[in-house]
Amino acid sequence: MSGILTYALHYEGAFNKNSLGAVSEGAKLAAELGGEAAVVVVGGDDLTDEMCAGLGSYGAAKVYRARAPEGLGAPVVDVMAKIFADGDYGYALFGGGLLGFEIGAGLTARLHAGVTMEVTQVKAQDGKLVAVRPILQDSAIVDVEYVSEPGIIIGRLNAFEISQSGGGPAEVVDVDVTLEEHSTKATMVQRGEQRGADVNIEDADLLVAGGRGLGKAEGFELCEELATALGGTVAATRAVVDAGWYPYAAQIGQTGKTVAPKLYLAAGISGAIQHKVGMQASENIVAINKDPNAPIFEFSDLGIVGDLNKILPKLTEAVKAKKGG
Numbered sequence: 208m209s210g211i212l213t214y215a216l217h218y219e220g221a222f223n224k225n226s227l228g229a230v231s232e233g234a235k236l237a238a239e240l241g242g243e244a245a246v247v248v249v250g251g252d253d254l255t256d257e258m259c260a261g262l263g264s265y266g267a268a269k270v271y272r273a274r275a276p277e278g279l280g281a282p283v284v285d286v287m288a289k290i291f292a293d294g295d296y297g298y299a300l301f302g303g304g305l306l307g308f309e310i311g312a313g314l315t316a317r318l319h320a321g322v323t324m325e326v327t328q329v330k331a332q333d334g335k336l337v338a339v340r341p342i343l344q345d346s347a348i349v350d351v352e353y354v355s356e357p358g359i360i361i362g363r364l365n366a367f368e369i370s371q372s373g374g375g376p377a378e379v380v381d382v383d384v385t386l387e388e389h390s391t392k393a394t395m396v397q398r399g400e401q402r403g404a405d406v407n408i409e410d411a412d413l414l415v416a417g418g419r420g421l422g423k424a425e426g427f428e429l430c431e432e433l434a435t436a437l438g439g440t441v442a443a444t445r446a447v448v449d450a451g452w453y454p455y456a457a458q459i460g461q462t463g464k465t466v467a468p469k470l471y472l473a474a475g476i477s478g479a480i481q482h483k484v485g486m487q488a489s490e491n492i493v494a495i496n497k498d499p500n501a502p503i504f505e506f507s508d509l510g511i512v513g514d515l516n517k518i519l520p521k522l523t524e525a526v527k528a529k530k531g532g
């Protein structure tokens with residue numbers, strides 16, 4: 208079995224970026240294994256033939272469309288389990304994100320499969336897939352092999368690059384699935400964007416970026432207050448975006464946005480290489496970190512060693528005082 212099945216999430220008529228990365232990666236790997244690249248999509252009448260077939264341009268050969276509630280994990284598990292039972296698929300690949308984790312975990316249990324999470328790269332070796340993932344707070348990388356199929360691979364959010372292979376329209380196949388009783392117990396009440404999802408960090412002259420050193424989601428209030436006083440915008444590291452503390456739209460770095468503001472103020476950010484590549488072109492870099500050996504100080508114009516909980520409010524006060532209120 209060498210086919211690869213991915214799941215693509217959609218909202219308001221468009222597939223999300225993270226899912227398109229998974230579809231592209233699945234297509235590339237399926238070609239290397241000599242199997243079929245297929246995608247599962249779930250939803251209502253908004254899921255048109257044209258939209259589904261369009262996934263062919265990301266390399267999908269077939270799109271299974273099921274009429275079931277979108278945005279919930281359990282119905283998708285039912286659909287994917289049926290396709291695995293009827294088809295010739297060896298792996299399921301997810302782009303990560305909360306829903307990807309939920310569906311991937313559910314499918315793993317249903318299929319009694321092996322699973323690897325937080326995957327940053329997948330290799331095709333000797334007719335099988337090998338998942339690569341960082342461990343021990345990203346200080347080491349391991350290869351994970353699957354001794355039997357099916358294998359479930361759940362990527363890190365946006366770890367897989369979107370690539371438009373220029374393929375023709377995918378074949379759209381409607382699947383009839385009777386949902387398990389437990390899969391009908393939850394309904395979607397409301398879908399919407401996260402707070403700050405419409406931030407435009409790329410055009411901002413002044414960025415106050417927060418990292419894991421903020422301690423919790425509410426810690427971002429300190430960054431927001433300073434950014435407001437300065438007339439700037441708040442940005443974030445991937446660690447805090449993955450933790451759900453701040454929206455992806457504000458993420459800077461290798462798998463986020465690249466910025467070059469006049470002032471980049473980093474609070475509680477260690478300065479990992481994947482973050483640095485997204486902000487190193489900033490005109491002035493100021494970093495606040497309690498660890499004097501934090502890597503961010505190596506490429507900062509001004510470094511402040513200390514507790515951000517004390518320094519950020521003082522800075523906000525000072526900026527307000529200078530601006531006269």
Ligand SMILES: Cc1cc2nc3c(=O)[nH]c(=O)nc-3n(C[C@H](O)[C@H](O)[C@H](O)COP(=O)(O)OP(=O)(O)OC[C@H]3O[C@@H](n4cnc5c(N)ncnc54)[C@H](O)[C@@H]3O)c2cc1C
Nearest residue numbers: 418419420444445446460461462463475476477482497515
């Ligand atoms: C394939 C891949 C892609 C990635 N892409 C990105 C990306 O696009 N963007 C990105 O940012 N990361 C990315 N990462 C993750 C990256 O490797 C780091 O894990 C991440 O940047 C760390 O985020 P952080 O600095 O917020 O957290 P940490 O590394 O945990 O650093 C927190 C810092 O806060 C300091 N601190 C703690 N408490 C306080 C306090 N009270 N006052 C002051 N300082 C304090 C600590 O000393 C520490 O230096 C990627 C990783 C991989 C493998």
